[in-house]
Amino acid sequence: MRFGMGYGAWTGGPRADGEGRGRGSHEGHGRHGHGHRGGPGGRRRLFDGGELKLVMLKLIADAPRHGYDLIREIEGLTGGGYAPSPGVVYPTLSMLDEMGLIEEQQSEGAKKHFAASDEGRAHLAENAAVVDGLFARLAAVGAESERTDGAPIRRAMGNLRQVLQHRLMREDVTEDTLHEVAALLDEAAQKIERLK
Numbered sequence: 001m002r003f004g005m006g007y008g009a010w011t012g013g014p015r016a017d018g019e020g021r022g023r024g025s026h027e028g029h030g031r032h033g034h035g036h037r038g039g040p041g042g043r044r045r046l047f048d049g050g051e052l053k054l055v056m057l058k059l060i061a062d063a064p065r066h067g068y069d070l071i072r073e074i075e076g077l078t079g080g081g082y083a084p085s086p087g088v089v090y091p092t093l094s095m096l097d098e099m100g101l102i103e104e105q106q107s108e109g110a111k112k113h114f115a116a117s118d119e120g121r122a123h124l125a126e127n128a129a130v131v132d133g134l135f136a137r138l139a140a141v142g143a144e145s146e147r148t149d150g151a152p153i154r155r156a157m158g159n160l161r162q163v164l165q166h167r168l169m170r171e172d173v174t175e176d177t178l179h180e181v182a183a184l185l186d187e188a189a190q191k192i193e194r195l196k
Helices: 007-011 051-062 067-077 086-098 118-126 128-148 151-168 175-194
Strands: 102-105 113-116
Touching: 051 067, 051 086, 051 113, 051 118, 051 128, 067 086, 067 128, 086 102, 086 113, 113 118, 118 128, 151 175
Parallel strands: none
Antiparallel strands: 102 113
């Protein structure tokens, strides 16, 4: 058996799948190019070790997919709160293929579609409880994203961005104007922070 090892071997090594090496490499990225937010003021990796492998394997077992499908599906499951980067998804696909857990399917076009092999399905069955927990985590991120990143907030943020760009790109902008704008933004931030 190609993977005669327990789940611990998938998650035992630190950063076994390259996740969490920092922005722009293998860290997961959400709608705004950031990893999923963790505790106060910081970010945490959504998946450690081999957890992303199991998530991807389960999605591939549900339906043959290519790399972009996987990114889009995970982002959809989290309501846009998390999307793994191509820099981690494609090497993980290669690893799953090398381990014999997925197989490339005949497909039209340049994109490689993969389906789960019998070994892959057996591995999912052995780790069903872990997989259920990982998808519960994805659902929780989606619920958090819905609470904290709703449409009214996105609209207001977009409006603020446009106003700032329009006002601050004018040639008559002075240093005093910049300080006034910064003071208004600081005041708004403080009021939001004090909301109950």
